[in-house]
Every structure is written in structure tokens, then in C-alpha cells.
Amino acid sequence: MVDRILVVVFFLACGLLPAVRLSAQEQAPRGEDSVSRHYYLDEVVISAPSKEIIRPQKLDGKVLERLNSLSVADAIRFFSGVQIKDYGGVGGIKTVNIRSMGTNQMGVYYNGIQLGNAQNGQIDLGKFSLENIDEIALYNGQKSDIFQSAREFGSSGSIYLNNRRPGFEEGRNFHLRAAMKTGSFALVNPSLLMEYKVGEKFNVSMNAEVLNSDGKYKFRYRRRTPSGDLAYDTTAVRQNGDINAVRVEAGLQHYYSNTGCWKFQAYHYNSERGVPGAIVNNVWRRGERLWDRNSFVQASFQDEFFDRWQLRLNAKYAYDYTHYVNNDDKLVRSDNVYVQREAYASLANKLEVFRWWDVSLAYDFQWNGMEEYMDVSRFSHYLAAATAMNLFDHVKIQASVLGTFVNEEASRRHKAPDKRKVTPGLFLSYQPFRRIGLVVSAFYKQAYRYPTFNDLYYTDMGNASLEPELAIQHDVGVGYSLERKKGVFRQFEIKADYYYNRVKDKIVAYPKGQQFRWTMLNLGMVKINGVDVSSRFMLQFPHQWSLTGTLQYTYQTAVDVTDPADTYYGDQIPYIPWHSGSVTGMLAWRNYALNYGFIYVGKRYNQQENIVYNYTQPWYTHDLSLSGAWKIRKKVLLKATLEVNNLLSQDYDVILNYPMPGRNYRISLVVEY
Secondary structure (H helix, E strand, O other), X not given: OHHHHHHHHHHHHHXXXXXXXXXXXXXXXXXXXXXXXXXXXXXXXOOOOOOOOOOOEEEEOHHHHOOOOOEHHHHHOOOOOEEEEEOOOOXXXXXXXXXXXXXXXXXXXXXXXXXXXXXXXXXXXXXXXXXXXXXXXXEEOOOOOOOOOHHHHHOOEEEEXXXXXXXXXXXXXXXXXXXXXXXXXXXXXXXXXXEEEEOOOEEEEEEXXXXXXXXXXXXXXXXXXXOOOEEEEEEEEOOOOOEEEEEEEEEEEEOOOOOOEEEEEEEEEEEEEEOOOOOEOOEOOOOEEEEEEEEEEEEEEEEEEOOOEEEEEEEEEEEEEEEEEEOOOOOOOEEEEEEEEEEEEEEEEEEEEEOOEEEEEEEEEEEEXXXXXXXXXXXXXXXXXXXXXXXXXXXXXXXXXXXXXXXXXXXXXXXXXXXXEEEEEEEEEEOOOOOOEEEEEEEEEEEEEOOOHHHHHOXXXXXXXXXXXXXXXXXXXXXXXXXOOOOXXXXXXXXXXXXXXXXXXXXXXXXXXXXXXXXXXXXXXXXXXXXXXXXXXXXXXXXXXXXXXXXXXXXXXXXXXXXXXXXXXXXXXXXXXXXXXXXXXXEEEOOEEEEEEEEEEOOEEOOOOOXXXXXXXXXXXXXXEEEEEEEEOOOEEEEEEEEEEOOOOOOOEEEOOXXXXXXXXXXXXXXXX
């Protein structure tokens, strides 16, 4: 019923827009878009020198629009050093892993506050649409800002998802954006965004979206025996990959002064989907279904006092409901409900001792409770102290120390022991020349990851004897950036990092017959070496032509060195490729753009032993899109995009026996008022 109401609201909103005809476009000044800047976001600008010690990878503005991405997970694939586990289709589960340190070592923050999830303690990034996301930022180590919550110091890497901040043209206090996407797999994806300004400093926004797809697509199933003989070669249709999801968000923002603001946000996601099973032994259909209800409310307050002291308060309450049903006769039948609640509060302070020296202190409290299937509560305390110095305008230093204290109360189950750990971090950058954008950076950090409820307690998966992970990170990088206001060559940036990580007692999950069920175990020691290279450029030609592009490349070894007696000692751990990379490009003229994306993932192994039987082939995809924008009677903007994904229709698996879609299409229409 909710789905139908939202669809009706969407079409009513479109119908309320005045019936107009295309008017002649006024010629914009040279170098400007003929569409108002309020509607057509500027390209991301690279500036030097940067305030960041360790510069993040970012996607924002038009860059996000042109990546042919439906969800956050699709966009993050274009970052270097990132591995995505994708089980196929619109509704398939998608999780992210950075530099082979594991999904749970990655913190995901939504408008500055960390996300949690009852399912495996991991964040399914396929649930988060790009419709209301204005920026995605990926930080290795941690964000280069000591004014943050204590938990933010505890991740090996962080992804920040930031909603768009309401913006209004002069003299207007209302903004409406209605969009519709449709395409392959019977995709129907309407969305509606409304923003309203109350007075000069108070904004209200609401965003709603429906996602519906049958998830059916043809795939080729081809397997060979270790001797090279053909075992299977057939074409079938992917089943049980359907999804029906609704997302609703509402936000309030009050900027009551130049330094102070408070924000409130409510979020609700409700979905039913099939869990597409592994294609093995000529079995094409599985009977697994998954229902998710994820809701949270969060609030944030920030202000500056006495021109030197900044204070930030964050609070959150989250409720996650997961219902999993398996009716497959060939697997163990199950019908389980998991309910998790979370309460979180954070206090962060930053004091400017001198203009070149800041110190901070932060404390976070978090309570997690799991009900129904298990009765367990976890109390977590985080205390962080940090300092930042800017010496001689050439050297930047940040140091932090985080204390993590965890205790649990469990009934009817073996209780995991209480744990405490202190982990340090040190970040450095050096810019030898003020007018040249050359920066050398380095960092050392430890990150402590306590096992989740899923790791410890779930039936057929949990392992109460698991030890917490300890990740030790080393990174050295060099970057160069250039920006010019005239000429053809406007922007250029290149950055290279060498990193060496060690993960002690690494917690890994292996599928155990069903996608929702896993087997958890510790690997005693994993050593990771790698190189990340990223580059971007922008060329500006006469007559409003421009060309922008990015290049990302990663070389990585991640080997298990636990026990020399193991047959897989020194072998690459499962699903980590040696080589991976991506290329994007956009050729634009006025309000039209042709976009191209290429992703490559090299050879991998799907089990611990690197033998022929476990070999997984490389894969790559080419994506194209063509977009245009037209102004209608000054106040209405119409955008249209045609996308072709996996242009060459390559047959590939991200995870073995979970085939991905071949060539597929999407059309999107956006109306803004």
C-alpha cells in the first residue's frame, strides 16, 4: 500500500508542473552552462594546497550523475583499492572491502554518524540510493580532521555518504525534483525530493523512492574441469533476484549563526527480496527470501565558543528487523527473525591552543541489543584524544589514540569475554614548495575490530571463540596537483600510495550453502602489500567543449602467513585480485554529455588454496551513457539520460557461481522546479 501511495504522489507531482513547451535557450556567457547553475551542478574542482593530510577519494556533483550507478555500491567500484562483493542484479547483496582488510574494518557514515546492520555486522551498500547523495568520500586510515567522534578513529578506512544540502535560487523558498528510472529487469524506480526554506536559516527536506524489479536476466553458465574439459555450457534465466523496496527520508536543518547549527534526520527502508542462490549442479532456483526494515533517527548539534572551542553532539537510535526464510528442500529449512536495536551518543571537543596547534577529546557510548533469536546486549565505550599541528606552512602532523572498551551480557549462550584495547595513529604530510602542488604523506595506524553478534552467535555460522582483529597499517604516498584558469589544460592530479598492512586474527566469512548463512573463522596472520595509483584531468576547449577523465589502478598481494605447514601458506586470500582498475571519461558540450566507464578486476582464487580448481577468471565491463538538460520556461529543468551497461555483454562472476547481468539498459527522466 505504501508503495502505491508513493507512486501516486510521484505522478501527481509531475502532473502539477505546468504544461509548457520548450523555449529558445538564451546564450550563456562563454564557459558557462546555458542551464542555471542552481540546477546543473559544477564539476568537482581539484585545488592545491589541500587541508587534508591524507587526501580522500571523492565523487560528487556531476561526477556521481554520470557514473551509470543505481546505488552507492555501484559508484564505489570506481575507487582504487576497493573490492566489492556483488551477488548480482538490482536486489543482490553488495558489501565493500578496502585494501583486503575486511568489510567490518570499514566504517560507513551517513551524514557524519556511523551506520550499523544486523545482517553479518556488514553494511549492504546496495540499499543506499544515489538519489539523495551529494558526495561520497573514501578515506584510508581515517578522516584527516581531529574534530570527529571517537568511533571515527577506530576504522581502518571510512566511507562518508553525505546528503545534498538544500539550495534555493534567490527569491525562492521551494525546490521540487521528480525522477523516474526504468529499464532492463522490469525496473521501475520513481523518486521525489521536496525542499522548503522557512525563513533565512531553517530548511526542511523530504525524499522518497520506490525500487521494483523482477531481477530476471539471461546468463551463460560455463564451467571446465581441472583438466580443461568442458563440464557445463548452457544459457538460463536468473531466478529469485526480485526486489520491492521503499525508502523515505526527512530532514530538518537550522543554521542559526555563522558557526552554529543543529540537524535532525529520520530514515526508513523497507524491502522484500529474493536471495539469488549459487548456480551449482544445474540448480537454477533457490527458495530463500529476505525482508528488511531499517529505521533510524539521528540528531547533531555543533557550535563554536570563545573563537577557540568547538563542540559537537551526536545522537542516534536505530531499529533493524530482518526476516529470513528458506524453503529450499535441498537445504536446511529455516524461518528466522532477527531484531537489533542501537542507541548511540557522542561528544566531541576541539580546542585551538594556537593558530598552528589544535587538540581534541571525544567520548562515544553505544548500546547494541539483539532479540528474538538471541538475547544479548553489548555496551561499548570509546575515548579518543588527538592533536594536529601545522608547522611552518609546510609540515602537517596529526596524532591520535583511541581506547575501546567492550562488555556483553548474554543469556542462554556462551558469553564472549570483555575486551579492551588502546590503538594509536600518526599522520604526516610535507609540501616542499608553496606554489607547487607536490605533497608527500605517510601514516601509521592500528585498528581494533571486535567480532559482531553474527560472528559470535548465529547458528550454523557463529563462533564464540573468535578473537578480535587487529589491523596495523603503514602508508607512504606522493601526490601532485595543478589547476589553471586559462588554456586548454585546466586541471590535473596524480597520486600514488604504497601500503603495507598486517591483520592479526583476521575474521573471514565463507558461504555455507546459503548466501545468508556463513561460516566464521580466524586467520592467524594476513600480510597485505599494495600500490594504489589515481589520476584525473580536465581539458577545456573552445565553444563550450570539455573533456574530463579519471584513472584508478591497484596492485595488491594479500597472503595468509599463519602456519607454514598449511597447504595454502603464502597464497593469496580468497577473492582478492592482484590487479584491478577503472577508467572514466566525459565529453561535454553545453548541456549534453557522453560518459564512459570501464572497470577491470584481474584473476583471483575463490578458496584459500591457489590451485587451478579454485581459479576465478578476470572480468571487465564497459558502460556508456548519453545525457542532456533543457530549460523550460525559466523555472523548470528537464534532464534525460540513456545508459547502456556491460556494453559488450561479458559473462562474468564477481563471486563464483553468482552470475552477473549481461548487457542491460536504463532510461531516466528528471524534472526540477
